[in-house]
Amino acid sequence: ETGVTQTPRHLVMGMTNKKSLKCEQHLGHNAMYWYKQSAKKPLELMFVYSLEERVENNSVPSRFSPECPNSSHLFLHLHTLQPEDSALYLCASSHNSPGTGGNEQFFGPGTRLTVL
Amino acid sequence: GQNIDQPTEMTATEGAIVQINCTYQTSGFNGLFWYQQHAGEAPTFLSYNVLDGLEEKGRFSSFLSRSKGYSYLLLKELQMKDSASYLCACMDSNYQLIWGAGTKLIIKP
Numbered sequence: 549e550t551g552v553t554q555t556p557r558h559l560v561m562g563m564t565n566k567k568s569l570k571c572e573q574h575l576g577h578n579a580m581y582w583y584k585q586s587a588k589k590p591l592e593l594m595f596v597y598s599l600e601e602r603v604e605n606n607s608v609p610s611r612f613s614p615e616c617p618n619s620s621h622l623f624l625h626l627h628t629l630q631p632e633d634s635a636l637y638l639c640a641s642s643h644n645s646p647g648t649g650g651n652e653q654f655f656g657p658g659t660r661l662t663v664l
Numbered sequence: 665g666q667n668i669d670q671p672t673e674m675t676a677t678e679g680a681i682v683q684i685n686c687t688y689q690t691s692g693f694n695g696l697f698w699y700q701q702h703a704g705e706a707p708t709f710l711s712y713n714v715l716d717g718l719e720e721k722g723r724f725s726s727f728l729s730r731s732k733g734y735s736y737l738l739l740k741e742l743q744m745k746d747s748a749s750y751l752c753a754c755m756d757s758n759y760q761l762i763w764g765a766g767t768k769l770i771i772k773p
Contacts, residue, residue, distance in 0.1 A: 588766075591763040
């Protein structure tokens with residue numbers, strides 16, 4: 549496997565279900581991200597982990613719970629979601645040196661989530 | 665507030681040139697990125713500008729004017745495979761990316 553992988557690619561769940569999204573990066577990066585992408589809207593940053601520590605939580609509802617057990621893996625645990633949470637969830641990674649820019653993010657293919 | 669503006673959709677002809685504009689207002693600025701996203705696929709990195717001027721990379725070029733809060737992506741010799749969405753994103757003072765909604769580019773034969 550190379551780059552950034554995400555599983556599952558598609559997920560349909562009811563509002564009472566609990567599921568998890570998985571992301572794995574094989575690039576040796578030290579930062580990982582969860583984004584939400586809805587049609588015709590900008591990418592919404594949900595969570596950022598740098599060196600396995602969460603550094604950003606953009607007021608995301610508690611029904612989304614991230615987990616970063618090591619620098620290569622990132623999870624997004626989902627429970628009691630709402631239909632408006634249906635979207636494409638993208639994982640990304642980058643090599644971040646503190647206080648520097650120009651570190652492009654590499655994206656996984658995303659998980660298409662549908663909440664019924 | 666922070667804001668990135670780019671056209672929603674553009675149409676161009678195969679073999680022609682197209683320029684996609686992006687204007688931004690962010691709290692601090694640490695560079696501007698362009699990404700390409702084909703339907704159903706992940707965004708892929710195209711370019712990064714932090715200094716004023718033009719960066720050329722094959723058929724694609726990206727321009728930045730920091731004083732005007734403005735960038736454009738120039739695509740030459742358009743090919744059908746260039747049909748995609750093009751995302752503009754600025755890195756703010758916290759080194760986080762602020763994203764535009766993307767420009768859907770339609771290439772016609």
